[in-house]
Amino acid sequence: MAKNLVIVESPAKAKTIEKFLGKDFKVVSSFGHIRDLPAKKMGINIETGFQPEYEISADKKKLVSELKKLAGKAELIWLATDEDREGEAISWHLIEALNLPKEKIKRIVFHEITKNAITEAVKNPRDLDVHLVNAQQARRVLDRLVGFEISPVLWRKVKPRLSAGRVQSVAVRLIVEKEEEINNFKPESFFKAKARFILVKDGKTLLEAELPKKLKSKKEAEEFLNECIGSTFTVEAVEKKPGKRSPAPPFTTSTLQQEAGRKLGFSVAKTMLVAQQLYESGKITYMRTDSVNLSSLAINTAKQTIIDTYGEAYSKPRQYKTKSKSAQEAHEAIRPTYIANSEIEGNSDQVRLYDLIRKRTLASQMTDAKLERTTVKIDISNSKEKFVAKGEVIIFDGFLKVYTESTDDDDNNEDQKGLLPPLSVGDRLKRKNIEVVQRFTKQPPRYSEASLVKKMEELGIGRPSTYAPTISTIQRREYVEKKDIPAKTRSFTTLRLTDGQIEEIIQKEKYGYEKAKLVPTDIGIVVNAFLMENFGDVMDYNFTANVEKEFDEIAEGKKVWNDSIGRFYVPFHKGVEHSLEHSEKATGQRLLGVDPKSGRNVYARIGRFGPMIQIGEAEDDEKPAFASLLKGQSISSITLEEALDLFKLPRTVGSYEGEDIIAAIGRFGPYVKHKNKFYSLPKGVNPMEINTEQAIAIIKEKIQKDKEKFIKEFADEKIQVLNGRYGAYIKKGRKNYRIPKDKDPAALTLEEVNEIIENADKAPKGRRKTSTRKTKKK
DNA sequence: CAGTGAGCGAGCTTCCGCTTGACTT
Numbered sequence: 054m055a056k057n058l059v060i061v062e063s064p065a066k067a068k069t070i071e072k073f074l075g076k077d078f079k080v081v082s083s084f085g086h087i088r089d090l091p092a093k094k095m096g097i098n099i100e101t102g103f104q105p106e107y108e109i110s111a112d113k114k115k116l117v118s119e120l121k122k123l124a125g126k127a128e129l130i131w132l133a134t135d136e137d138r139e140g141e142a143i144s145w146h147l148i149e150a151l152n153l154p155k156e157k158i159k160r161i162v163f164h165e166i167t168k169n170a171i172t173e174a175v176k177n178p179r180d181l182d183v184h185l186v187n188a189q190q191a192r193r194v195l196d197r198l199v200g201f202e203i204s205p206v207l208w209r210k211v212k213p214r215l216s217a218g219r220v221q222s223v224a225v226r227l228i229v230e231k232e233e234e235i236n237n238f239k240p241e242s243f244f245k246a247k248a249r250f251i252l253v254k255d256g257k258t259l260l261e262a263e264l265p266k267k268l269k270s271k272k273e274a275e276e277f278l279n280e281c282i283g284s285t286f287t288v289e290a291v292e293k294k295p296g297k298r299s300p301a302p303p304f305t306t307s308t309l310q311q312e313a314g315r316k317l318g319f320s321v322a323k324t325m326l327v328a329q330q331l332y333e334s335g336k337i338t339y340m341r342t343d344s345v346n347l348s349s350l351a352i353n354t355a356k357q358t359i360i361d362t363y364g365e366a367y368s369k370p371r372q373y374k375t376k377s378k379s380a381q382e383a384h385e386a387i388r389p390t391y392i393a394n395s396e397i398e399g400n401s402d403q404v405r406l407y408d409l410i411r412k413r414t415l416a417s418q419m420t421d422a423k424l425e426r427t428t429v430k431i432d433i434s435n436s437k438e439k440f441v442a443k444g445e446v447i448i449f450d451g452f453l454k455v456y457t458e459s460t461d462d463d464d465n466n467e468d469q470k471g472l473l474p475p476l477s478v479g480d481r482l483k484r485k486n487i488e489v490v491q492r493f494t495k496q497p498p499r500y501s502e503a504s505l506v507k508k509m510e511e512l513g514i515g516r517p518s519t520y521a522p523t524i525s526t527i528q529r530r531e532y533v534e535k536k537d538i539p540a541k542t543r544s545f546t547t548l549r550l551t552d553g554q555i556e557e558i559i560q561k562e563k564y565g566y567e568k569a570k571l572v573p574t575d576i577g578i579v580v581n582a583f584l585m586e587n588f589g590d591v592m593d594y595n596f597t598a599n600v601e602k603e604f605d606e607i608a609e610g611k612k613v614w615n616d617s618i619g620r621f622y623v624p625f626h627k628g629v630e631h632s633l634e635h636s637e638k639a640t641g642q643r644l645l646g647v648d649p650k651s652g653r654n655v656y657a658r659i660g661r662f663g664p665m666i667q668i669g670e671a672e673d674d675e676k677p678a679f680a681s682l683l684k685g686q687s688i689s690s691i692t693l694e695e696a697l698d699l700f701k702l703p704r705t706v707g708s709y710e711g712e713d714i715i716a717a718i719g720r721f722g723p724y725v726k727h728k729n730k731f732y733s734l735p736k737g738v739n740p741m742e743i744n745t746e747q748a749i750a751i752i753k754e755k756i757q758k759d760k761e762k763f764i765k766e767f768a769d770e771k772i773q774v775l776n777g778r779y780g781a782y783i784k785k786g787r788k789n790y791r792i793p794k795d796k797d798p799a800a801l802t803l804e805e806v807n808e809i810i811e812n813a814d815k816a817p818k819g820r821r822k823t824s825t826r827k828t829k830k831k
Numbered sequence: 832c833a834g835t836g837a838g839c840g841a842g843c844t845t846c847c848g849c850t851t852g853a854c855t856t
Contacts (some may be wrong), residue, residue: 062850085850093845112851139849193847200846208844218846329851341849516850660836673836678853703834719834731833777856789856 055079057530058127058149059724060120062134065333066166070133073168074175078139083134088112088146090193099622102615103194109150117150124151129159131175136162137381138608141182142189148181162421165348165385166338187609194618195219195600199591202629203584210632211580211639212659216530217598221516222584226592227508228500229573229581232778238496244268244548246277248440250286250431250482258474259483262431262440267492271546274489278550280436286482289432289439296424296445298415300452302345302373303386306517307510309340309410314503315459316406320569321502321521327406335390336397337410340518342384343510344627345373348412351385354392355418363454369420379513379601388414416456423449427473431482461504484550493546499538499570514597531663532577540566573687575664579641587632590625602810646693653677655696657688663722664688666696681718698741707745714748716740727752767803774798774806785810 057078061067068638071080088107088143090096098104109117124130130153141728144160147153159178163170196219203217245267254257268274283425304312306325328340347355359368363768369661375382391413397407415675425448431440447453468643500508515523527533547558584592600621606612642658645666653669660667662681668676680699682691703717706725716734723740724731725748732755734740737745764774764781773784774792781798783790783806790809792798 064851083850084852086848087850089848090846093843112853135849143849189848196839196847198846202845204845214844216845220847228854333851516848518850523847662836665836667836677837717834721833724834775856780856782856784856791854791856 056128057131058123058129059131059133059238060144061785062140062143063215063339065335066339069166069335070171073171077134078131079123079127081120083120083147084113084116084142086110086139086143086146087117087120088150090197094198097194097197102621103198103618105190105194107146107149120147121151123606124157128157130157131178132158132160132181133162133174135383136164137383138185138189138192138604141185141381142193144181145183145186161816162345164346164383165350167348167350169350170348182608183681185608185612187614188604191604191614191618192600198618198622198625202626203588203591206587206629207580207583208341210414210636211583212576212661212663215576215580216526217580217584217588218511219591219600220519220525221530221532222592223512223514223594223597224505224509224523225527225573225577226581226585226594227505228527228533228571229578231497231499234577235499237238240493240496241327241492242817244271244274244489244490244493246274246440246487248281248286248431248487249354249485251485252474253481253483255404259485260429260442260474260476262429262442264438265441266438271491271548274548275555277436277438278487278489278555280438281433281484281487281550282553282555284433284435284484286440286484287432287434288429288476288478290428290430291476291478292428292430293567294426294428295454296426297421298451298453300371300419300425300456301413301458302416303347303388303414304410305343305345305386306341306520307343307506309387310412310457310506310520311461311503313406314501315461316409317402319402319406320619321506321524324406325521331397331403331407331410333401334399336394336399336403336407337390338386338388340386340387342382342387343375343377343380343517344382344384345375345386346382347372347386347388347417351388351392351414353698354420355415358393359415359419366449367419367451367454370418377510377513379510379598386414387595409601412456415451419452419455420449422447422451422453429473429476439735442473443470445470446472461498487550489546489548493543493545493564496565498566501570502535507569512594512597513601514586518629527577528555530576531574532580533571533573535569535571538565538567538570538572540564575641575682576659578689579639579659582641583636583639587636588628590628641688645690645691648697655693657691657696659674659688666699670698683718702740704741706743706748706798709752710744714745714752716743716748725751749821764798765801767775770803770807772803772806772810774801783809 055077059070059074059078061070061079061082062085063082064084067080071078074080088109090105096106098106132144132147134143148158161174161178162180163174200216204215207215207217213715246264248262250260250262252260262703268277280798309328310321314321325340331337332340352372355369356370365729387410389407392411392414394412397404399407425446427444429442431442432441497740502524505524509515509520528535530557542561543562544559547560549556549558590596603612603617605618607614626685632651640658642656643770645655645657646657647653651668653673656667658665658667660679664682664687666682667677669675671677678700686695703715706714707718708714709727712728717724717726721733723732723734723738725743732751734743734751762775764776766773771785775784777780781792783792792809796805796818
């Protein structure tokens, strides 16, 4: 038995560290936090200074008892959790939950997983930092109070099962306000002049130049072109300036999510999933980090790799500083474990993400790119304006050899600059043609998942481990949805001057297409308005930054955590009570008009199950009629006509095999019903318009699929053996059962099946319950 | 999963941050 027990947070880390420490050390993992507030209740005693009632998390019970056993046998226990607020708290919870005696505890920290860093850490143990632990408790308690006091207000005032929180509600606010900004945006048009010249000297060299000034109107554009008609054009100045471009720092969680989104088209969740796989197979360092720091080992191997591959001239070792104030820097930047490895084994997603991480890491250790920027000014004899041509040449590529960072801007290809032809002052230019093209100011782009993460990081809201889950939460709660914004069409005018004639051309262009952007739903808009009205303090973009300052002071021992929470809680709780008593139900209700059939009012509003249309009032003698909005419809934009259309469902489509086919919309979307069976309609198929032929095709297809799923059945017992996503399974009534791997599904006897069912039903219920809950949440 | 919707009311929902498997249909 090893004399020393080391506890870290991550099992992959434990494996690596054990190699460095030798046989006297056993390294195990806590798998993150082991204790937390109870899942289903507040768990905070407000009277006794917000004392938390911690519980060992359900999924950690087994682990904790194992750790207890190991700790009992060890002489020394080294708590090597991360050096940040949460890590310190994990160590403290370990001490409490495992009942570790003080004299057996050593607290050690390191920021990089290198042999040097670990052995140094073991030589320099310290005491547990109680103040840092208290800062974490304050953070935890604050988040619980905010989440568990505001959410129930939403259940009463908006809709059950909704949620609010310090992080998610502000994320939704960002998206709602972006949409408002876009709605209020009025595009302005202006005119941009572009000229094509031929160098008189040789009669063939082509030069393109632009008028930097925006021309405000068509009239102004015409005036300018008229000035150009009789003008001579002369090169007035040629200016050359050296320029440089520097590489971006190595990846943090947030920048990795942004770049993987832009370059590979990964969602934030997918990036994290693939990164986790790379981490677990030892190919990259830890993927949840806010640090741009590289270990000296990494900097040295990167240097060697760059020199070996590209030559000395490309190497420039750099250490980057984190800009973000909220960074806790417990880990290194995300980088390959072995930087020299240019290729890895793995699926294509893993290979592509690894490649991105490796190139970014290498580039960060490479020299600047050197550029030469040339600006040519062209005099127009009859105008005080000047044309300008800009060129850019890369003299030395430096880091650009391996990596260029992408931007969120819609690719502005017009600005692409290249090499300019050699020109001298005084050179005469002949005008080939001049075009003045109508342009429009652009509305701000909506947030993508990754650009939202970027914004949240700027505001200090959320942490590397929560960016991806938060984005899932606000979509799962149906506050926002991710969708493609279709392009719109508009016409624009071009005035073209060739020879002495000005010609007017009107063309059409598409604009405004956006892919996979976050857009608020009706519920998101209503909830946000409600929270802004009633909980403005928590919704403030600076709220997190301010409480973080408070937490820092607690961590420094300057403030007592319970007092800090108390100062927040008293007015906050009053606000909760006040809004429970006084605020109206928030339904986002909009009167659409009057139903011509019944003469009753038609409203769009949020109901128990989401956005819907209501005809008539609840107080009327006759019960109101209800219908859910379709996907893509919204309370703010639906018309009376569209609303009334919703009541045409369910409708009889036609008949098939002697029975009616009914089309309608249910809890899970549009469907057709035939012989009492439901068939979901695929995306884009409108239940209002579907015809008999289409419906029959859908029904037949489903029947065919079910046939493929079918393996065998015991009809008397109502038991079926079916093929599913995860292989064969047994279905009895509504319940599903796994088939043991050593059994051939097709050969199962009724006896065997019943045995499997009995065993599964007997099995400990705890597990079953949590698993069913998880699937429900989806 | 199963195709609702008012109102009645029981009983439920909910936070953020740290980490992965066990399990799913």
